[in-house]
Amino acid sequence: MSNTLDNTTPGRALITGASAGIGARYAHHLARRGHDLTLVARNADRLEALAGRLRADTGRDVRVRVADLSNAPDLARVEQELRDDTTLTMLVNNAGIGSVAPLLQSDPAQMQAMIDLNVTALTRLTMAVVPGFVARGHGTLINIASIVALHPEMLNGVYGASKAYVLGYSQSLRHELADKGLRIQAVLPGATGTEFWDLAGKPASELPAGIVMSADDMVQAALAGLDQGEFVTIPALADPGLWQRLEDARQALGPLLSHNAPAPRYGIQAPGATGTNG
Template sequence: MKTTTPGKALITGASSGIGAIYADRLARRGHDLILVARNEQRLSEVAQRIRETTGRNVSIVAADLGKHADLARVEAILRADKDIDTLVNNAGFGAVAPLLEADIERMEQMIGLNVTALTRLVYAAAPGFVERGRGNIINIASVVAISPELLNGVYGATKAYVLALSHSLQHELSGKGVRVQAVLPGATATEFWDIAGSAHENLPAEWVMRADDMVDAALVGFDQGEVVTIPPLQDGGEWTAYEAARQAMSGHLTLATPAARYLQPAGTRA
């Protein structure tokens, strides 16, 4: 990619944790920022700290992306502000309760934020990025996208959606100047776990990555051109083999004839 002056980065879930660290790191890379989160006071504190340490312009938008009117306000910003060249879809929440013990209303809220809001923000940003011939979409998924047995099944399903959408977006938009990256963190030391129902202190210490280490690794993966970045995966060859097998199998998924193992007439098995 040719070198260009960074534009604005819009980051959701930016009042703490991963989102706040992305805000700091992107500001240090030269981006002005638009920070989005529900908690206006904490958002203001993050913004002021970044202004003081980096000198970048930082604006804030207090919005609950689970509410249609608030989500529409952020969509409008993405459509109208042509200086935005980076969208970090970080807002979301999870759950650790088994499927049969989970509150369905809470699960629906999770789908609304992790899937619907993320999708609408992508749709708001991508056309402008394509029109301007440059843009970056960073979607924060999770390792449960490929290992859904680890936590709540609905949470895993929402993150599998994020991964699949990111693959599709990269396939469709990479030739139009738009970069797409899906980041799959493992257990990370953030407030995510408190909201999900179990503090990260309850996990083995060797499982839990510091949030700044996670973001720094994800940005190295972005710089290296990765479409999917998994900061805790020590052997990158495992992902390469997994992805190669997926792509190889994808060429065998459409055929007019059922596979031979399905051709035995019904009712003939012992």
């Protein structure tokens, strides 16, 4: 894909879910890379404390936007800002919640809230910012998915499916926008040591230490992957050839999936193809 960017000024990055965990580490590293920031989350105290530290440490302009992205009026406010702010060069769609509960023990309202945040908000924020990126001829979209996009069986099924959506949406955006100067990255973290796990129902301290990466290492690896032009970054995967083999198999399937007749193994004979001419 084309990675044509105006790199003369880093511009402003808007980060959702910036008050804690992975989002807060993105804020830290992007400010050090020279980005001004707009930090979005619900917890005003945490956002203000982080913004204050970043202003003091880096001298960047850091704005705070308190918003519940699963609430329609709050989401609309952030969408409007994404449309209006022509200094934006990056959106990090990071805010998300998960669950470890099996489907039969899950609360439908909680599953809906997960879809509202992980899917609906991410979709709408992307649709708000991309036209400006296209008009300006550059922009970076980072979508935080998860390795459960590839293995929805690992945790709660709605969570896995929501992250498969983020990957599929990113693949489609990359396909549609490849020649528009946009840089698009889908990040698939494995288990990362944040409050995510407490909220999901199983503290990270209960996971095998060997599978849990620190949020700071995860974000540094993801930004290194961005710099290297990766579309999909899986920070823990040592052999990127494994991902490529999966991707090659997917691409090979593409032309074989739609045909005017069912596959022979189903034994359905098309009209006029009975072999008896009658």
